[in-house]
Structures are given as C-alpha cells and as structure tokens.
Amino acid sequence: MRKTKIVCTIGPATQHPKQLQQLADKGMNIARINMAVGSHDEHIDIINSLRSINQDRAEPVAIMMDIQGPEILTGQLAEDMQLNNGDMISICVHSDDKVEESSVHIDYEHLFERVIEGDMITVDNGLIHLQVQEKHERQLRCKVVEGGLLKSQRHVNLPGIRVNSPAISEKDLRDIALAIEQQVDFIALSFVRSAEDIRTLQDIIEAKNANIAVIAKIEDAEGVRNISSIIRAADAIMIARGDLGVEVAIEELPNIQRNIVKECAVEGKPVIVATHLLESMIQKPIPTCAEVNDVANAVHQEVDALMLSGETTVGQYPIKCIEHLDRIAIAAEKYDGLDFSSGLRKRGLHQQLAFAAVEKAKDVQATGIICITDEGRAVRFASAARARDFTLAAFTVDPQLQRQMNILRGVHSYLLTATDDDEHMIEQAFSRLKAQHLAKPGECFVIISDRVLHDCLDHIQVRACP
Numbered sequence: 262m263r264k265t266k267i268v269c270t271i272g273p274a275t276q277h278p279k280q281l282q283q284l285a286d287k288g289m290n291i292a293r294i295n296m297a298v299g300s301h302d303e304h305i306d307i308i309n310s311l312r313s314i315n316q317d318r319a320e321p322v323a324i325m326m327d328i329q330g331p332e333i334l335t336g337q338l339a340e341d342m343q344l345n346n347g348d349m350i351s352i353c354v355h356s357d358d359k360v361e362e363s364s365v366h367i368d369y370e371h372l373f374e375r376v377i378e379g380d381m382i383t384v385d386n387g388l389i390h391l392q393v394q395e396k397h398e399r400q401l402r403c404k405v406v407e408g409g410l411l412k413s414q415r416h417v418n419l420p421g422i423r424v425n426s427p428a429i430s431e432k433d434l435r436d437i438a439l440a441i442e443q444q445v446d447f448i449a450l451s452f453v454r455s456a457e458d459i460r461t462l463q464d465i466i467e468a469k470n471a472n473i474a475v476i477a478k479i480e481d482a483e484g485v486r487n488i489s490s491i492i493r494a495a496d497a498i499m500i501a502r503g504d505l506g507v508e509v510a511i512e513e514l515p516n517i518q519r520n521i522v523k524e525c526a527v528e529g530k531p532v533i534v535a536t537h538l539l540e541s542m543i544q545k546p547i548p549t550c551a552e553v554n555d556v557a558n559a560v561h562q563e564v565d566a567l568m569l570s571g572e573t574t575v576g577q578y579p580i581k582c583i584e585h586l587d588r589i590a591i592a593a594e595k596y597d598g599l600d601f602s603s604g605l606r607k608r609g610l611h612q613q614l615a616f617a618a619v620e621k622a623k624d625v626q627a628t629g630i631i632c633i634t635d636e637g638r639a640v641r642f643a644s645a646a647r648a649r650d651f652t653l654a655a656f657t658v659d660p661q662l663q664r665q666m667n668i669l670r671g672v673h674s675y676l677l678t679a680t681d682d683d684e685h686m687i688e689q690a691f692s693r694l695k696a697q698h699l700a701k702p703g704e705c706f707v708i709i710s711d712r713v714l715h716d717c718l719d720h721i722q723v724r725a726c727p
Contacts, residue, residue: 262652264671265559265590266290266566267583268325268533271307272298272574278310280579285314287583290667291323291447293568296436297334298414308443319697320673323446323664325476328436330451330458331426333417335384336366341412344389348405352382352391364400367417371425373401380422381406385415386503386536387511418507423483428458429465437462441471446664449476449499454483456494463494474665476533480504485517492521492528497668499568503536522562526601529612529645531668534559535568539585543576548585556586560593563601563647565670602647611711615642618709618721625723627651628704631690633683637662639711644669652699656690673699683712691726700726 268291269275269284281292292311294304308324315321342365344350351364354372367382369375373396376382382391382403390407428450429437440448450462459477466473477495479485481504492498500521506514518534525532538556539548548556559567567586573579607613615638622630629652632640640655653671657663658679666674675697677689687708694700708722 262673263288263587263591264594265564266667266670267586267590268293268535268566268568269573269579269583270295270327270568270570274575274577274579275573276303276307276310278313281307281310282314283580284573284583285311285318285322287580288587289322289583290320291325291566293325293327293449294445295327295574296433297327297329297332297451301435301439304439305443308445319675319693320667321660321664323667324443325447325449326436326440326443326445327449327478328433328440328451329430330428330433330453330478331424331430332451333367333369333419333424335411335413335415335417336368338411338413341410344405344408344411346405346408348408349394350391350403350405352401352403353399365411369417369424369426372419375419375422375425376401381420383418383420383507384411385409387418387507389415416504418504420508421482424452424481428452428454428461434465437465440473441466441469444471444661445473446661447474447476447497447668449478451478451501452480452484452504453477453491453495454481455487456490459491459494472661474668478535479521481508485509485521488521488524492524492530495530497531497533497565498525499533499535501535503570506537518559519562522559522564523601523604526563526645526647527604527606529605529642531565531641531644531670533566533568533668534562534564536570538567538569539572539582542578542582542585543571546578546581548589553585553589556589557593560590561596561598563598563670565644565668597649598647600647602645605645611638612642612645614721615639615709616646618707619643619646619648621721621723622648622651622707625705625707627707627723628700628726629654629694629706631656631687631694631706631708633657633677633686633690633708633710633712634662635659635712637666639709640666640672640674641669643709644672647671652694654690654694654699656686656693673697683710686710686712687724688727695726702726 270293391403395402474496572582655674
C-alpha cells in the first residue's frame with residue numbers, strides 16, 4: 262500500500278461528482294479547494310459531493326480549504342491575452358480604470374508604491390516576465406520580457422519586493438467563516454511569512470471552537486528565512502514551489518525543498534510538496550522523465566504528501582495524473598529513503614513512547630502498529646518516526662480526526678464505535694484490519710493508545726491478531 266499521500270486540487274476538470282468519485286477511487290487522500298477562484302456556492306457543492314462520496318468509504322477523503330492570504334492575482338479577462346516579447350502593456354490596480362485594450366489589472370493596491378522603474382513583475386508562476394518602464398498616476402507601462410498566453414486570475418510575484426498586505430484579508434475572513442461553517446479538515450494559508458501569521462489564523466479558528474488544522478504555505482524568501490518558527494507554529498507545511506521558485510533563485514529551490522523537508526522531519530511535522538509535479542500532463546497523457554524523477558526524489562525524501570494543482574483543475578488528463586503519481590510513489594517507496602527522521606527530536610513522553618513502539622515493532626518483526634487515539638498525538642508521533650516496513654493503522658471515534666490523519670505518511674485511519682471499554686476497541690480494530698485484508702490471525706501487532714490517560718500514552722502492548 263502506498264505510504265505517500267496524494268492531494269488533488271479540485272477545479273473545472275474534476276469538480277463534478279463523477280470525476281470526484283474517480284479521483285477518490287484512484288487514491289486521492291485530500292481534496293484541495295482553492296478559494297482564490299470560484300464562488301462560495303460552488304465550493305459548497307464540491308464539499309457536499311465529497312461528503313456524499315465519503316459515506317461509502319472506509320477511509321474518507323479529507324477536505325483542505327486554501328485561502329488566498331497576501332497573494333496577488335491578475336484580474337478577470339474577457340478573453341485570454343497573448344503577450345509577445347517586446348510588447349508594451351499597461352498595468353492598473355483599479356478595475357474601473359479606463360485604459361486601452363492591452364491592459365492588465367492586478368489586485369494589489371500598494372503596487373505603485375512598491376515598484377520602481379526597472380523592477381520585474383512575474384505572472385503565472387514565472388512564465389511571463391514584465392519589466393516596469395514608466396510609472397504614471399494610475400498605471401504602469403511595462404515591457405514584455407518573456408511572453409506567453411495570459412489567462413484570468415493568474416498569480417503575480419514581485420521578486421525581491423515585500424508585499425505590504427495583511428496575512429489575512431477581509432476576503433480571507435469570509436472564506437475562513439465558510440471553512441468553519443462547513444467543518445472542513447484543513448485550512449492552508451498562502452504566503453506565510455512568520456509564525457505570527459499562523460497564530461492569527463489559529464486564534465480565529467479557536468475563537469469559534471472549531472478543530473481545523475492549519476497548513477502553512479511557504480511561497481517566498483521571507484517564509485524561508487522564518488521557516489523554523491513557522492514549522493513549530495503550524496500543524497503542517499506545504500512547499501508551494503510555483504511561487505517560491507519565482508521569489509528565490511531557482512537553482513536554490515531543490516536545496517530549499519530538501520532543507521524544509523529535513524527540518525519538518527526533525528520537528529515531527531507533516532510536509533507537502535506541491536506544484537509542477539506532473540505539469541506537462543495538463544496537456545499530455547504521460548509525464549516527462551524529469552517529472553517522474555522529481556516525484557520520486559520527493560518520495561525518497563519521505564515527504565508526507567504530494568499535491569497536484571493545474572494537473573487536476575484544468576488538465577486534460579486528471580485521472581491519468583493521479584494514476585501515474587500513485588505508481589511512481591509506490592515504485593519509489595520500494596527503496597530506503599533519506600532517513601531525515603533519524604534526527605527526530607523526541608521532546609516529551611508522548612514522542613518517546615511512540616518512537617519506542619516503532620522500535621518494538623521492528624524488534625518483533627510486527628505486521629503493523631495499531632494506534633487507538635482520541636487526539637491524534639500517538640499517530641502523528643509514530644508517523645514521524647517513519648515506520649517503513651509495516652502498516653500503521655489509526656483508530657478513532659472522531660470522524661474529523663480520522664480525516665485529518667490522512668495527511669500523515671504511512672497512516673491508514675479508520676472509525677470505530679465509541680466505547681469506554683479499551684479491550685472492545687482493540688477487538689474492533691483487529692476486526693476492521695481483517696476486513697481490509699491488512700491482518701491475518703496469528704500475525705503480530707504492536708498496540709499504543711492515548712485514550713486512557715490524556716496526559717500520557719499509557720501503554721505499549723504486543724499482541725497476536727485473533
């Protein structure tokens with residue numbers, strides 16, 4: 262069974278129930294909803310479709326809502342605009358500005374304050390490069406240095422320029438309210454620059470008594486500089502390579518990815534690698550050899566999850582994409598990874614005992630580890646220890662926690678019937694594993710639990726499957 266989890270961004274190519282069902286059947290663990298595009302009604306329709314699909318699944322698909330944060334986008338175009346090298350175009354901030362046809366709107370009110378003549382503006386994850394030639398009262402005149410086809414609502418980067426926008430905008434607050442109302446499992450915050458950005462979002466969630474995990478998206482140099490404190494504050498990290506590759510020297514991007522993955526492993530925090538994994542498959546039915554190697558390298562780094570973006574939102578082959586990603590990950594997992602988790606900081610009793618359970622499973626050559634959990638701590642710590650040769654099965658009575666554990670590498674999560682009898686919980690766990698063909702009578706399992714005493718993992722047991 263594949264250990265590396267798969268996140269699929271949902272869009273026009275996949276938002277209908279039939280396509281969502283196919284993605285789930287092919288191995289989607291988490292569905293990402295990009296709040297930068299679409300209406301709340303459209304997003305609710307997707308959420309309802311996913312919940313309908315989950316009713317028949319032993320391992321349901323989790324839902325991630327990705328809010329825009331201080332992200333900058335181009336405006337809505339009546340039709341796609343072809344930009345050729347050497348063209349001159351106008352850039353405006355306000356959509357009601359009366360300008361010539363060859364103009365682009367950018368939704369950043371401080372744009373004119375932040376750029377000077379000679380600065381570069383990049384669009385669509387660095388595919389289009391514009392150089393500022395002239396500044397006027399209500400518009401910039403820019404030369405197209407690297408052209409391309411400009412579509413509506415494309416990402417804009419200002420390399421080397423700090424975006425003077427709050428971490429959470431008024432639009433983000435409305436989107437967060439929807440996420441809380443819909444009880445999604447994760448909120449991903451774009452362009453996280455500091456741990457304080459994460460804490461601001463966590464405070465909003467906690468004030469509403471919601472239990473939504475927060476993912477920090479690392480997309481610029483400031484986020485990279487503050488990565489240690491961001492990792493400690495967030496529930497998980499996403500390396501969003503599209504914008505990050507524009508904001509930093511692109512030759513340093515592999516090193517940055519490796520360093521972030523390693524630091525997440527040391528801190529025991531889940532990490533997602535995102536963007537451009539199988540980019541060519543937006544238009545072609547098979548990936549390039551370079552893309553296959555890129556995905557395999559991320560798997561060898563033992564990341565928790567891989568995320569598809571354009572491949573599954575507007576791509577022509579979304580189902581083939583997830584099939585290829587699944588096969589590449591399974592093939593790469595046959596070989597030992599880089600073992601960054603060997604440096605895992607085991608700060609407390611919870612982590613020490615979870616790590617001991619993994620070591621015990623190795624010693625007794627167990628078929629797997631059973632984690633019975635109320636809060637997910639035992640499972641997260643055991644996953645962080647990177648159990649390689651056996652099943653890590655998590656059991657809980659909390660449906661949201663079951664879905665949230667989808668982000669953890671190597672973890673398969675299941676829902677049990679609530680009971681105060683721990684022995685009955687263990688019996689349920691074995692029955693479920695046998696039904697999923699993950700356990701046979703007589704096979705050895707290590708069992709850990711954080712249910713009996715919430716202040717510690719109260720025991721480690723070794724049992725044979727009945």
